[in-house]
Amino acid sequence: MLLTLRLFLAGIFALAAWGKWRERYALPGVIAGYGMLPAALVPAAAAALPVAEALSALLLPWPATSGAGAALGAGLMAAFALGIGINLARGRRGISCGCGGPEMPISPALLARAVGLGGLLAALAVADAALPSGAALAMAVPQAGALLLLYAVSEQLLANAAGRVAA
Amino acid sequence: MSALGASVALLWVAVIVLGVICLALARQIGVLQARLAPAGALALESGPRVGEAAPLLSLPDLSGAMHAIGAPAARDTLLFFLSPSCPVCKSLLPVVASLAAAEADRVGVLLAGDGVAEAYRALLRARGVAHLPLVLSEELGRRLRIPRLPYAVLVDRAGRIAAQGLVNTREQLESLLTAQEMQTPTVQAYLARTPPAAAA
Numbered sequence: 189m190l191l192t193l194r195l196f197l198a199g200i201f202a203l204a205a206w207g208k209w210r211e212r213y214a215l216p217g218v219i220a221g222y223g224m225l226p227a228a229l230v231p232a233a234a235a236a237l238p239v240a241e242a243l244s245a246l247l248l249p250w251p252a253t254s255g256a257g258a259a260l261g262a263g264l265m266a267a268f269a270l271g272i273g274i275n276l277a278r279g280r281r282g283i284s285c286g287c288g289g290p291e292m293p294i295s296p297a298l299l300a301r302a303v304g305l306g307g308l309l310a311a312l313a314v315a316d317a318a319l320p321s322g323a324a325l326a327m328a329v330p331q332a333g334a335l336l337l338l339y340a341v342s343e344q345l346l347a348n349a350a351g352r353v354a355a
Numbered sequence: 356m357s358a359l360g361a362s363v364a365l366l367w368v369a370v371i372v373l374g375v376i377c378l379a380l381a382r383q384i385g386v387l388q389a390r391l392a393p394a395g396a397l398a399l400e401s402g403p404r405v406g407e408a409a410p411l412l413s414l415p416d417l418s419g420a421m422h423a424i425g426a427p428a429a430r431d432t433l434l435f436f437l438s439p440s441c442p443v444c445k446s447l448l449p450v451v452a453s454l455a456a457a458e459a460d461r462v463g464v465l466l467a468g469d470g471v472a473e474a475y476r477a478l479l480r481a482r483g484v485a486h487l488p489l490v491l492s493e494e495l496g497r498r499l500r501i502p503r504l505p506y507a508v509l510v511d512r513a514g515r516i517a518a519q520g521l522v523n524t525r526e527q528l529e530s531l532l533t534a535q536e537m538q539t540p541t542v543q544a545y546l547a548r549t550p551p552a553a554a555a
Contacts, residue, residue, distance in 0.1 A: 290385060330367040337374030344381035348388060 190315055191249075191325070194258070195332030197309060198248035200339060201261060205241035207288025212238065218286030222271045223278075240264060241288075251317045258313035265306030272299045289340070290347035297346055403499060405518060409510045410498035416488040417472055422465055424495065425514040430463045433531070434508040436501045437466060439474040443523055444505040448482040450525045455487060458532065462509075469493045507531055 208215055216234040225233055247257025272294045285294050409425035435451050437444035455464035466489035468475050479485045503521055509531045511517040518531040
């Protein structure tokens with residue numbers, strides 16, 4: 189069960205890192221759009237963000253490094269939630285999420301998602317990281333894969349809904 | 356492998372496949388939404404082109420008041436060609452009336468037909484739009500070469516044809532006003548010039 193969640197979250201970070209890497213030329217503009225960092229730090233943040241996400245994805249599945257990966261991921265999610273929350277409070281709903289999935293503006297749903305995933309990661313950071321045995325080990329991969337698919341579907345539907353409102 | 360194990364394995368395969376299908380469908384919905392564009396009225400390649408002067412005519416409506424067509428006016432004129440024997444015309448009449456009310460400051464609506472006045476009066480009364488003026492003129496339809504009904508022609512303040520087309524829906528009727536705002540002969544021409552943004 190815990191392994192399933194770790195694989196699921198690793199998959200989320202892997203997809204997010206891949207998405208940000210594909211959009212790496214747009215990423216500095218997206219980060220600047222949040223208006224949270226001084227302009228001098230934006231290029232460094234844009235370079236570091238996909239690397240940090242990929243690192244979290246790589247660390248999460250293994251017992252020895254799972255805690256560190258979850259802690260790193262929880263920190264990232266806290267930063268995302270802060271960025272989205274502050275900009276929603278500022279009333280700047282038009283800015284791009286830049287989350288790595290389909291293009292969409294920030295929204296309360298994305299804030300809730302970041303908070304939820306961050307809480308899950310924080311719990312995993314302190315949870316028992318030992319690998320299960322037998323069938324539980326074998327089933328963790330398809331379970332995580334199914335969760336990841338549903339996550340991708342929900343992300344696409346969120347983006348669709350945002351597009352419909354904007355149109 | 357036990358029967359139960361095989362069944363569980365098969366179910367996982369089914370769940371993953373269904374998940375992939377759901378994702379593909381959701382993405383396709385996103386693509387379709389990105390490609391949805393205002394539906395333009397179908398313009399047929401006959402009669403005076405957009406930008407040309409409308410025929411200059413002065414015609415009485417059913418109540419006897421005179422309407423000048425093609426002459427400089429304070430508002431644009433939307434000519435809506437209809438016939439009592441055309442079912443789509445009937446269903447569009449309330450839409451025309453609501454458009455006339457909503458855009459009253461920039462567009463005056465003039466219904467146009469050809470035939471028996473009493474049949475038109477009955478049609479307008481039945482659809483609750485008896486307040487809209489209607490001119491009966493075979494010449495107007497002929498000079499504008501109205502190919503099919505319901506057809507709408509937007510004549511601008513200077514007496515030139517601003518937009519025209521076969522209209523079957525509210526969107527198509529409104530597209531004539533949109534086409535005029537966008538300074539393009541038809542919405543189709545505008546869309547052909549700017550292809551919709553590629554979807555994710």
